[in-house]
Amino acid sequence: MTILVASQRLRLYDSDELDVVLQTMARKAATLLPPTHAALIGIERRGQPLAQRLREYIARQTGRPELPVYPLQVSYGARAICKGGLNSLPKMVFKGGALIGCDLGTLNFAKIKGSHTAMKSGMLAADAVADRLFVESEGGDELTNYVDSFKASWLYEELFASRNFGPAMHKFGPIIGAGFNWFDQNIMGGKMPFTLHDTQPDYACLKLAKDCQKIDYPKPDGKLSFDKLSSVFISGTNHEEEQPCHLKLKDPSIPIGTNLPLYDEPAQRYCPAGVYEVITQEDGEKRFQINAQNCVHCKTCDIKDPSQNITWVTPEGAGGPTYPNM
Secondary structure, eight states: OEEEEOSSSEEEEOHHHHHHHHHHHHHHHHHHSOTTSOOSSOOOSOHHHHHHHHHHHHHHHHSOTTSOBOOOOOOOOOOOOOOOGGGGOOOOEETTEEOOHHHHTOOBTTTTBOHHHHHHHHHHHHHHHHHHHHTTOOSOOOOHHHHHHHHTSHHHHHHHHTTTHHHHHHHHHHHHHHHHHHIIIIISTTOOSSOOOOOSOGGGGOOOGGGSOOOOOOOOOSSSSOOHHHHHHHHTOBOOTTSOOSEEESOTTHIIIIIHHHHSOTHHHHOTTOOEEEEEOTTSOEEEEEOGGGOOSOOHHHHHOTTOOEEEOOOSTTOBOOOTTO
């Protein structure tokens, strides 16, 4: 018997059937993996720990650790989430428009859930727009009633209750911070008489390269871990070759002159699509290369660059990743 991990359910196939099954799954992976079943195999850089966890899972489920494993990478994508919650909400409205959902930052970080909050913010904004239309507004108004209804809704209450979750973890660490959050959420119901704040921007928290131990990641084996470029191919991302680069550098000298000596140019690591590379030329000089064609629109670079030198702008229409299940 050979075991194939397709989802949270384990499917057993005879060896003769395996090739046919793999070919079928490659063509119809989206239909073979029910949306209610989370994929068992996460795609990440640290392939060895993932592989070990997977093998341990197989051994526990089957009692036969000697069974070979044939996982299949069925999808790939990335996105930076706004997890600051209530403390990080920007101004919600402007003349003729409003921010809703993830653009506003309504994720409940304590639960890592945001679909319901995003939908609620959209509903509140729609009600505010309808109110203006009913009084025959000609447009261009600032929807202050959207802000008022937001503060009077359960959405505001939920975000208020979880406002201390992230700052507590950042200030007190994973042990004391977790204890604080347990007390805050389960005993106090999120109604602590004070509010914690993150006062330092995320990009300013990056450690210097000299203060960090370099991680020697194992090379992707194509079975339990996968390289970036083959993963980007699965994401279906595409941009027209001749369009202007949508990743703008305020100062082209900063990546090599500043970020490389201080941080070993983190863009080449935090980017999940291999967009940024530091190339060593024949004369030994370093060159910063941007492969904008690979971009999966996660916008991490715009947020995390320690010099705030990268600006992500909207590319030409129809460009970007293709996520079939969204």
